[in-house]
Amino acid sequence: xxxxxxxxxxxxxxxxxxxxxxxxxxxxxxxxxxxxxxxxxxxxxxxxxxxxxxxxxxxxxxxxxxxxxxxxxxxxxxxxxxxxxxxxxxxxxxxxxxxxxxxxxxxxxxxxxxxxxxxxxxxxxxxxxxxxxxxxxxxxxxxxxxxxxxxxxxxxxxxxxxxxxxxxxxxxxxxxxxxxxxxxxxxxxxxxxxxxxxxxxxxxxxxxxxxxxxxxxxxxxxxxxxxxxxxxxxxxxxxxxxxxxxxxxxxxxxxxxxxxxxxxxxxxxxxxxxxxxxxxxxxxxxxxxxxxxxxxxxxxxxxxxxxxxxxxxxxxxxxxxxxxxxxxxxxxxxxxxxxxxxxxxxxxxxxxxxxxxxxxxxxxxxxxxxxxxxxxxxxxxxxxxxxxxxxxxxxxxxxxxxxxxxxxxxxxxxxxxxxxxxxxxxxxxxxxxxxxxx
Amino acid sequence: xxxxxxxxxxxxxxxxxxxxxxxxxxxxxxxxxxxxxxxxxxxxxxxxxxxxxxxxxxxxxxxxxxxxxxxxxxxxxxxxxxxxxxxxxxxxxxxxxxxxxxxxxxxxxxxxxxxxxxxxxxxxxxxxxxxxxxxxxxxxxxxxxxxxxxxxxxxxxxxxxxxxxxxxxxxxxxxxxxxxxxxxxxxxxxxxxxxxxxxxxxxxxxxxxxxxxxxxxxxxxxxxxxxxxxxxxxxxxxxxxxxxxxxxxxxxxxxxxxxxxxxxxxxxxxxxxxxxxxxxxxxxxxxxxxxxxxxxxxxxxxxxxxxxxxxxxxxxxxx
Numbered sequence: 001x002x003x004x005x006x007x008x009x010x011x012x013x014x015x016x017x018x019x020x021x022x023x024x025x026x027x028x029x030x031x032x033x034x035x036x037x038x039x040x041x042x043x044x045x046x047x048x049x050x051x052x053x054x055x056x057x058x059x060x061x062x063x064x065x066x067x068x069x070x071x072x073x074x075x076x077x078x079x080x081x082x083x084x085x086x087x088x089x090x091x092x093x094x095x096x097x098x099x100x101x102x103x104x105x106x107x108x109x110x111x112x113x114x115x116x117x118x119x120x121x122x123x124x125x126x127x128x129x130x131x132x133x134x135x136x137x138x139x140x141x142x143x144x145x146x147x148x149x150x151x152x153x154x155x156x157x158x159x160x161x162x163x164x165x166x167x168x169x170x171x172x173x174x175x176x177x178x179x180x181x182x183x184x185x186x187x188x189x190x191x192x193x194x195x196x197x198x199x200x201x202x203x204x205x206x207x208x209x210x211x212x213x214x215x216x217x218x219x220x221x222x223x224x225x226x227x228x229x230x231x232x233x234x235x236x237x238x239x240x241x242x243x244x245x246x247x248x249x250x251x252x253x254x255x256x257x258x259x260x261x262x263x264x265x266x267x268x269x270x271x272x273x274x275x276x277x278x279x280x281x282x283x284x285x286x287x288x289x290x291x292x293x294x295x296x297x298x299x300x301x302x303x304x305x306x307x308x309x310x311x312x313x314x315x316x317x318x319x320x321x322x323x324x325x326x327x328x329x330x331x332x333x334x335x336x337x338x339x340x341x342x343x344x345x346x347x348x349x350x351x352x353x354x355x356x357x358x359x360x361x362x363x364x365x366x367x368x369x370x371x372x373x374x375x376x377x378x379x380x381x382x383x384x385x386x387x388x389x390x391x392x393x394x395x396x397x398x399x400x401x402x403x404x405x406x407x408x409x410x411x412x413x414x415x416x417x418x419x420x421x422x423x424x425x426x427x428x429x430x431x432x433x434x435x436x437x438x
Numbered sequence: 439x440x441x442x443x444x445x446x447x448x449x450x451x452x453x454x455x456x457x458x459x460x461x462x463x464x465x466x467x468x469x470x471x472x473x474x475x476x477x478x479x480x481x482x483x484x485x486x487x488x489x490x491x492x493x494x495x496x497x498x499x500x501x502x503x504x505x506x507x508x509x510x511x512x513x514x515x516x517x518x519x520x521x522x523x524x525x526x527x528x529x530x531x532x533x534x535x536x537x538x539x540x541x542x543x544x545x546x547x548x549x550x551x552x553x554x555x556x557x558x559x560x561x562x563x564x565x566x567x568x569x570x571x572x573x574x575x576x577x578x579x580x581x582x583x584x585x586x587x588x589x590x591x592x593x594x595x596x597x598x599x600x601x602x603x604x605x606x607x608x609x610x611x612x613x614x615x616x617x618x619x620x621x622x623x624x625x626x627x628x629x630x631x632x633x634x635x636x637x638x639x640x641x642x643x644x645x646x647x648x649x650x651x652x653x654x655x656x657x658x659x660x661x662x663x664x665x666x667x668x669x670x671x672x673x674x675x676x677x678x679x680x681x682x683x684x685x686x687x688x689x690x691x692x693x694x695x696x697x698x699x700x701x702x703x704x705x706x707x708x709x710x711x712x713x714x715x716x717x718x719x720x721x722x723x724x725x726x727x728x729x730x731x732x733x734x735x736x737x738x739x740x741x742x743x744x745x746x747x748x749x750x751x752x753x754x755x756x757x
Contacts, residue, residue, distance in 0.1 A: 086721055087510070112511075117511070205700065205702030205703075205704070206702060257616055258595055258596060258613050260706075261594065261615040265590075269595065399724065403722060405718045405723065412705040416706060435725070
């Protein structure tokens, strides 16, 4: 039997009745607490693509598996792309349509904290002292999140800057793995003889690593950009010595002359072409280079600077909670669940940066990578944030150097070699001061 | 019809009442819209409001931002024209303005010359002309992200094809992106490469409208090819040429991705144009006021240039 549609069956009275029913249902729904059938409004969790294509699906699975206790809020998951993420977050937070919990740029929490948009993590961290999570963080990590009013965020994944070398090229050049600045020069000189650059780096479009490494050299020498009052203090003897050292390498031809404009892809292609023998990059360099060369890249130990110190720049990426949440208790409960269950992000090869928790670094999957273990064991303890040498914790002022035009210009002028250390550092300091003033 | 009634109707007509109308002979009130006008306004109003909301609101909001010292979240305090004074006294602004002029002049006239030459070439009957046209359009059609990546691959490292070629030609290690002057040249050439298909299309359509009989007449009068081109072709396509210049000037001044994707404005700001400077000021330095002020100054200059060129078009029309 075929069904028949009878237009007459849809009468005006029927339509009015139906419309009235829909309106009444909508009204009732709106009057219900939470507005969605009685369930609590969900905690919006926004996360970034921190790794490869498997990262966000795995992360989403963890998030959506969250079963809140009675009265607490469930969580929803949203991926935010890196492209224009500042604009995405800024406009969402400004219009109160943003997340309750999110990751984001390394200094994002401190920007929003200064705007009064962040909910401090002090209570959450207190609760983690009771359940053991607090003590599970790598040494010094939580301190990097502390601002004057409280903890702006919770450490999430670590973006490290470490020294890499190609064992094959070092063997070919008869060079040793450098351990201090003088031996670094010796190694670079040996590599130059076989047409390989000893200081592989890049500071081109969208590649901020070159600038990070310059600051790493400063920190390695006991320097850095900010003093203990969080004021820019760049023109110091330690920094001048460090930048003079880099400029010496540029003059001697140990640095690829096109480095100042290399994107991350260009840098990786130079490693893959065996043009870089030693250099500094993120902890994921070997994987990014891949092919035949990638597996032969090895993380070296931190160098000892002329002042006898060790040090490098690192970025403790973090997860922050916002005041704009349906429930602060709900946000904290979700984050507790998330941190207790996020291990697969590091054990399932999602490509995320290094873990913040000791328990994850002790898993057999993490221990399988000798490079990662070396980074955690040797580099993480000596690494400092942008706040060095004056402090440990990040603060709003670091946004004037993190991926800014001032830092780009500084990096390109040093890697271009057409400046002297003092002038470049003075220009940088003036630019930071001008940005802080406005 | 009596004389009286004709006179009466004429009076009514003078008073603004239709001859055949039956209303009183009172004159139409000046300055009042008719019902028909009100109806038209009522119909147009929603679109008008929408247009104002879409176009005018962002401009007004940006104008407000340019006189405040806010950032992306906080509107900040009113600072008058301090942001304008600040940018106009900043050497970085003038360096960016200088590069913007170089980039725009090269982009407009470089792409126009190549586009015109190709349009003239494609007007002649050559085998496979259609295929050539499609191939020549590719730089315009391909997304700029892809083009920029390709150009980066072509020039970025010493092992890239163009530096290798330069080395083979005995020019040494040519740093197309790392040398500030060469980086400017590279970015400008990239812009010309991306833009010439647009100019080619504009010029092709203009040339198609020129009557071939004019050339035959000129030939009969003994005009040379150059004379035909300079005295017939150029004047007849002048209007389209000016329009294409206006459009390309706007495209060049506002062009962000071409520069940003290839050099990021470097090395050492050598390829930073005004639009790149505005972006970096707002989104990397988080200074909305000065960044928007830069954009406003850009807009003002663009309007002046566009008006000047538009007047040229009107002159051509009159002539």
